[in-house]
Amino acid sequence: MMNLQQTTVDNGVDVQALLEAREALSAAPEGAAFVWRASSTWAGGTHTQSRIEKFYGLGEEQSHRTEFEIDTDHPELFAADDNGATPVEVVLVGLAGCLTAGIASVAQNRGIQLHSVRATLEAPMDLQGVLGIDPDVRNGFASVRVRYEIDADAPASDIAALVAQSQKRSAVFDIITNPTDVHVEVSKV
Amino acid sequence: MSTDRTPWAAGSVDVIVIGAGQSGLAMSYFLTARGIEHVVLERGAIANSWRRERWDSLRLLTPNWQSCLPDYAYAGERPDDFMTMPEIVAFISGYASFARAPVHTGVEVQSVTSVFGGYRVGTNHGSWFTRAVVLASGAFNRPHVPALSQNLPPGLHQITAFDYRNPDSLPPGGALVVGGSATGLQLAAEIHASGRPVTMATGEHLRMPRTYRGFDIQHWMQVTGLLDQRYDEFDDLDRLRKLPSPQLIGSEQRSTLDLNALADRGVRLCGRLAGLRDGHLQFSGSLRNVCRLADLKLNRLLDGIDRWIEINGGLGATAPYRLLPTRIVDPPCLAIDLRAGGISTVVWATGYRPDYSWLQVPVFDRKRQVRHDGGVVEAPGMYILGLPFMRRRKSSFIHGAEDDARELSQHLAAHLDAQSRARAFKFPKSA
Numbered sequence: 001m002m003n004l005q006q007t008t009v010d011n012g013v014d015v016q017a018l019l020e021a022r023e024a025l026s027a028a029p030e031g032a033a034f035v036w037r038a039s040s041t042w043a044g045g046t047h048t049q050s051r052i053e054k055f056y057g058l059g060e061e062q063s064h065r066t067e068f069e070i071d072t073d074h075p076e077l078f079a080a081d082d083n084g085a086t087p088v089e090v091v092l093v094g095l096a097g098c099l100t101a102g103i104a105s106v107a108q109n110r111g112i113q114l115h116s117v118r119a120t121l122e123a124p125m126d127l128q129g130v131l132g133i134d135p136d137v138r139n140g141f142a143s144v145r146v147r148y149e150i151d152a153d154a155p156a157s158d159i160a161a162l163v164a165q166s167q168k169r170s171a172v173f174d175i176i177t178n179p180t181d182v183h184v185e186v187s188k189v
Numbered sequence: 190m191s192t193d194r195t196p197w198a199a200g201s202v203d204v205i206v207i208g209a210g211q212s213g214l215a216m217s218y219f220l221t222a223r224g225i226e227h228v229v230l231e232r233g234a235i236a237n238s239w240r241r242e243r244w245d246s247l248r249l250l251t252p253n254w255q256s257c258l259p260d261y262a263y264a265g266e267r268p269d270d271f272m273t274m275p276e277i278v279a280f281i282s283g284y285a286s287f288a289r290a291p292v293h294t295g296v297e298v299q300s301v302t303s304v305f306g307g308y309r310v311g312t313n314h315g316s317w318f319t320r321a322v323v324l325a326s327g328a329f330n331r332p333h334v335p336a337l338s339q340n341l342p343p344g345l346h347q348i349t350a351f352d353y354r355n356p357d358s359l360p361p362g363g364a365l366v367v368g369g370s371a372t373g374l375q376l377a378a379e380i381h382a383s384g385r386p387v388t389m390a391t392g393e394h395l396r397m398p399r400t401y402r403g404f405d406i407q408h409w410m411q412v413t414g415l416l417d418q419r420y421d422e423f424d425d426l427d428r429l430r431k432l433p434s435p436q437l438i439g440s441e442q443r444s445t446l447d448l449n450a451l452a453d454r455g456v457r458l459c460g461r462l463a464g465l466r467d468g469h470l471q472f473s474g475s476l477r478n479v480c481r482l483a484d485l486k487l488n489r490l491l492d493g494i495d496r497w498i499e500i501n502g503g504l505g506a507t508a509p510y511r512l513l514p515t516r517i518v519d520p521p522c523l524a525i526d527l528r529a530g531g532i533s534t535v536v537w538a539t540g541y542r543p544d545y546s547w548l549q550v551p552v553f554d555r556k557r558q559v560r561h562d563g564g565v566v567e568a569p570g571m572y573i574l575g576l577p578f579m580r581r582r583k584s585s586f587i588h589g590a591e592d593d594a595r596e597l598s599q600h601l602a603a604h605l606d607a608q609s610r611a612r613a614f615k616f617p618k619s620a
Contacts, residue, residue, distance in 0.1 A: 029555075143520065161485050167478040168393075177474035179464035 013108040031058045046074040047083045088141070092121040094172045099146065102166030112158060115151040122147075144176065202228050203605060205310050206323040207301075209235045209292045211258060211281055212574035213325030215590035217290040218259045219598035225605065229290050230312060232297035236281035238327050239274060245355045246379060248273050248439035250371055251586055252405050258284045259591045269405065271439025277587075298326075302549045306608070307570060311547075320608060321570035321601050324559070328576045328585055330544035334537045335367075340465050342527060346534040350376060353536060356383035362533030363387065365470070365525070367462050369394035370433035373538035374446050378438070381456050386531065388522070389451060390472055392461030395435040396483040396515070399445045401494060402506040406437070413497045416583040417592075420563050430578045433540070448480065448515050459522045469524045470532075480515035487512065543576070564597050570604050572597045 025032040034057035040050040053067040071084030085093070096119050107114050122145045129137040150159050167173045204220055206213045209231035220227045231237060249256065254268035261284050265276075272280065285292055300311035307320040332349035341347065346360050350372045356379055366377040369391025381387040397406050410416050420426055438446040448458055460476030488511060495509045525532060545559060552567045554560050560567045563580040574593055575585055583589030 157485065157488060160481070164478055164482045164485055167475065168482060173475065173478075177460070179466065179471050 009108065009111045009113045011104045011108045011114050013105045015105065015108040018105065019109075033057075043071070043083070046078070046080045048072050048087075088123065088125065091172075091176070092123060092144070095144065095146065095170075095176060096121055098170045098172035099148075099163070099166050102170050103148075103150070103162050106162050106165045106169075107152065110158075110162070112162065113153040115153075116149075117151075118149045120147045121145070201318045202226055203319065204228075204321045204323065204601065205230060205308075205317055205319040206325055207298050207310075208325035208327060208575075209285060209290065209294070210238060210325065210327055210575070211236075211284075211587045211590045212327070212594065213323065214281065214285050214288060214290050214292075215259050215594035216323050216325060216572075216574060216598060217292075218288040219594050220601075221288065221290075223598060223602050225598075225602060227291065228317070229292040230296045230298055230310070230317075231292055231294045234294055235285045235292060236278045238329065239277050239281065242329070242351060243274050244350070244353050244376070245274070247375070249277060249587070250434070250437040250439045251407050251588065252439070255407055255411070255586075255588050256280060257588050257591065259288070259594065261287055269443070270441055281587075298547050300547050300549055303568065306612075308550070320605060321572070323597075323601070324545070324548070324566070324571070324573040325575055326543065326545075328543045329541035331542050332537065333540045333542050335462070335539060337462065337465055338535075338537065341535065342468075345527065345532070347537065348534065349537045349539075351541070356380045356385065359383075359385065360533045361385065363531040364534040364536055365390060365462075365532050366536045366538055368433070368538035368540065369436065369448070370538055370540070371435060371437050373536075374436050374448075374451060375438050376536055376538055377451055377456055378446060378454065380536065381451070381454055385534075386455070386457075387451075388457040388459055388525065388532070389448070390459045390462040391448070391476070391479065392473065393479045394433055394448075394483050396447050396487045396512075397435040397437055397445075397490070398447075398487075398512060399437060399440075399443045401491060402498070402503065402509060404503075404506065405443065409494045409497075410582075412501075413494060415493075416581065416586075416589070418582045420578055420580055426578065429582075430576065432577070445512075447512070449513060452516055452518075457522060458518065459525075468527050470527060470530075472521075472523050472525075474521070474523060476521050477517050480517060484512075484514050564593055565600055570601070570608070572601060 034055065036055050038050050038052050040048050043049045048071070050070045050072065051067055052064065052070070054061060054063050056062065070090065072087045072090060073083040074080035074086060075082045100117055100119060103117055104114060123141040124143060125141050126134075126137045128134040129139040148163055150163075152159055152162075154162075203225055204227035206216050206220070206227060206229040209229045213229050213231070214235075217227065217229050234240060248271040250271065252269055253263045253265060253272055256263045256272065258281075263280070284290075295314075297313045298310055299313060300309075301322060302309050302311075304318065307318065308322050310317045310319060310322065332351035334349060338347060348359070350368075353376060359380065363386040364380050365388045366373050366380065367390045369389065373389065373391065377387045377389045399406060401409060407416075423429055436447050438444065444450070452458060458476070460473035460479070462470060463473045464471040491509070491511060497503075498506055543559075545553075545557075548559070550568050550571065552559050552561075552571065559573055561573050561579070564573050564584075566573050573579065574590065574597065577585040579585070580593045580596070581589060584593055
């Protein structure tokens with residue numbers, strides 16, 4: 001697609017590197033097998049402290065630049081101490097992060113200059129599920145609503161297409177909308 | 190009938206064309222025109238797949254005026270209508286006679302192996318030796334069914350689009366049609382009309398109106414040059430070649446059959462069939478986005494047509510308009526209890542795979558697809574025809590056979606010439 005603008009579009013995404021990675025991994029798919037990791041420690045009550053540092057990819061162990069820490073807890077309304085966001089809110093954060101990163105990448109690839117991308121997320125949840133009050137109510141979200149407001153140098157339909165494409169290629173969107181196999185093992189120490 | 194020789198003798202021939210459908214017959218026409226000796230081997234009767242592997246009510250989704258093969262056009266009285274299966278078979282069989290194609294019916298190719306100078310083609314009636322092979326056996330030989338199918342309860346009736354013939358053979362009760370392609374939508378409409386409530390599960394799909402601004406959509410696909418777009422114009426060829434068929438149906442009323450039309454008739458829409466857990470079928474929550482993707486893509490298509498008309502003038506075209514967005518019921522259906530959900534039948538309209546189990550030449554990629562460059566296969570003197578977007582967007586349609594066959598026959602002829610010259614050079618007249 002020809003971009004006739006004088007200035008080069010820069011959304012801060014190195015799309016060239018991504019395209020090269022895509023080509024390299026097509027030829028060597030073993031390199032594409034990544035494993036994401038996190039570890040957690042109970043900190044009393046409903047407070048959990050989680051750490052993210054290492055992951056596996058491109059055939060070897062990798063590490064973030066630094067270790068990240070995330071606290072999760074329940075709010076005072078739940079008779080808890082509110083030391084961190086609730087785990088379900090962190091899931092929304094994951095979705096926002098994944099979709100927004102996707103929007104930036106697709107915009108870069110399509111030569112669309114972004115100026116601002118804001119999202120608000122909302123997820124209704126009927127507590128009768130997790131509280132075991134009503135067996136017909138699921139534990140999780142009844143639905144998720146994401147509202148994007150985007151300022152970019154493109155017509156509204158092109159911006160809508162960015163967001164649609166981002167969902168199509170989003171890991172967290174897939175995790176939330178499709179079934180995922182989860183194994184939980186326990187050992188006594 | 191064509192020059193159907195029985196009994197016949199296997200032997201040597203310059204070119205073997207495997208498959209007497211539209212692609213194989215088009216190639217035969219050009220080989221004959223070039224004076225290249227060849228045979229067309231067909232495991233069944235001419236137009237076998239059209240005869241045996243389609244459902245009763247199927248019509249082409251391209252209008253009759255578009256049906257043409259080299260030097261042969263539709264000559265009937267309903268150019269804007271859509272051929273039924275018997276009419277398609279008659280059209281293709283008629284072509285085989287017209288082209289005097291050297292077809293051997295009832296010959297099933299069981300192996301193709303490389304030998305010096307060409308290939309050995311093993312069949313149920315002996316072996317042929319040949320210098321070049323044209324794979325024209327079609328892209329839709331075997332139905333593709335997700336692994337999930339094996340985990341469904343045994344009492345549930347399952348059938349693929351490949352085996353489906355009509356709704357009468359289905360048990361009473363609701364049906365789940367899996368797959369939002371042209372096939373899926375056509376079967377969903379037909380089964381629902383038979384009095385069985387239908388649920389349709391769809392992932393990404395291609396939405397198209399039957400007509401736009403007073404003309405069939407295929408008219409615009411053709412005049413704007415979309416159908417002639419070549420494979421080498423695109424970077425993401427793999428994705429294009431895997432696109433589902435557009436949601437079109439061939440009907441006298443020229444009706445548009447999209448998800449909204451199905452919903453209007455009472456068909457329930459779900460997202461992609463994603464899993465089975467505790468006796469519940471699970472459907473993806475991505476339904477809204479796949480419908481949005483399809484709507485956006487449809488609008489881009491119509492935008493392109495409008496732009497073309499602005500520049501070139503569309504004689505008789507009516508005013509531009511847009512279709513309503515695909516309606517999603519809120520909340521969408523995310524799960525169906527197989528024990529209580531009223532589903533008696535699952536119809537798999539989940540696509541097809543070509544069958545090249547007999548091709549024993551190492552020309553496959555790691556996903557078992559034949560590696561080729563616009564129909565020129567990696568092995569010398571081997572060609573392939575009829576796959577989606579093989580060489581042009583229209584490659585897998587009846588009217589797409591001609592241009593592809595013409596160009597590949599030229600490549601093939603050049604290959605045979607070069608091979609002959611190389612041999613002549615190697616074995617000079619004895620001193």
